[in-house]
Amino acid sequence: MKQETFKIVSNKALTSNVYKMSLLGDTDEITAPGQFVNIKIDGLFLRRPISVCDVYGNTLTLVYKVVGAGTKAMSEMGAGDELDMLVGLGNGYDLDLAGERPLLVGGGVGVPPMLYLAKELKFKGANPIVVMGFNTADEVFLEDDFKSRGFETYVTTVDGSYGIKGFVTDAIAELDYTYFYTCGPEPMLKALYSATKTSGEFSFEERMGCGFGACMGCSCKTITGNKRICKEGPVLKKEEILWED
């Protein structure tokens, strides 16, 4: 982990409430797809954890949804503005387990980390399949970022207004894959836990205090003991997950 100041290069809306922010800064601490940054926002006490969408050289891309005061403030920032961030947080996905044909499943704002993951897997010689799930057509984002890079990409919408009608689990039923990686809302993660045919990795979300393992605010129970979502997570392997309730 490192504390770094990043300068915003661009910040634009992808949908009515999802934004893509590109920043310049020292990205050396970001060592794996699936990690996150924790952002200081003026006037707010706690930092805001946002997953890394992409890293290329010194350019960091964050794709975030406006859900509260912190992300609202971020959406109002522009080129030249600076952000104090803790970078290189969390464990990230384990690329070594992917096999030749890994399946990447993102739901809603869980889609962004799949981009860096897909690129890194391709760089390592794998041929990933990407499935992205949304509620409606006007919520769809990042599809072209995957397609333009040649990834086999499927989009689902719950209401059928775009792509395959239904949930991501409907899209994966006929697919063959060697391993899977996913990030998205917990009901989707639970559905995938049952619907997937191989082992895989899940990225979880939790309200955090510090984001770097000090406060125990985001702990969860797993088969291999208590884990901090921010430190030993956010990515957990299928075999260690204990669903609560």
Add this chain to the structure above:
Amino acid sequence: MNTKVNLCGTELDNPVIPASGTFGYGYEFSELYDINCLGTFSFKGTTKDPRFGNPTPRIAECTSGMINAVGLQNPGVDAVINEELPKLKACFNKPVMANVSGFSVEEYAYTCERLDKEEQVGWLEVNVSCPNVHGGGMTFGTDCESAASVVRAVKAVTTKPVIIKLSPNVTDIASIAKACEDAGADGISLINTMLGMRINLNTKKPVIANKMGGFSGPAIFPVALRMVYQVYEAVDIPIIGMGGISCASDVIEMMLAGATACEIGAMNLVDPFASIKIVEELPLVMQQYGITDLKEIIGGAH
């Protein structure tokens, strides 16, 4: 410029002490900076048995602060002695403050007795004020006689200085501090977090799964300062002041109110370098206010 203070018989290089629950067992922060620059630190609240703590969400944002309801998650005293303290030894060569919590007088005594035997432990900070555990520490800290009963039980089985960490969620903190002093406490630390809550406007339910939690951060500094001031008038034993300290000038203010040393809590969570920044800033702020020997200002506002 002398920043040294004496805490219950042990000299600290400076009065800056990261507070329990915001600094783990220390070694993780040592990856960020050399934690030997600190006066000491108070490690994660430890209980007799391992605890997972409360369900999540455990954290809520507030104006100039936060609420936590972690609920004393810790690996239990055996694991602290056998696993955490050896890891700490590799990166910290000063005495550490052992923070202890419990659910009965016997449990406090047991855990303190175990930690008292550890060479690395310099002080026992006994938390009778955790707002996040049902039927837990806070029951002891909100009543003079039960607080005193914990002090007596712990003092009977330990040799190291016993510092009692008090709750601000009481009507008369000075009388509880006095009761602890009369029962043999060697020091008082205050304040623990204030009981607070937030409600999520989308779900219209409490943000925190446990409904309420401990409010900390710069917002509570004036309350903490006032209580330290009041306790200083009531007792003769050293006081560790904490609650919303975010910079070196807050440390000076807290010491003028009567604190011998200061704990830094919530700020460590939003700025992992907060404590070392305060250590480095302290001599500069002393110079600014014409202070050459920090210990001489303790209680100076009275």
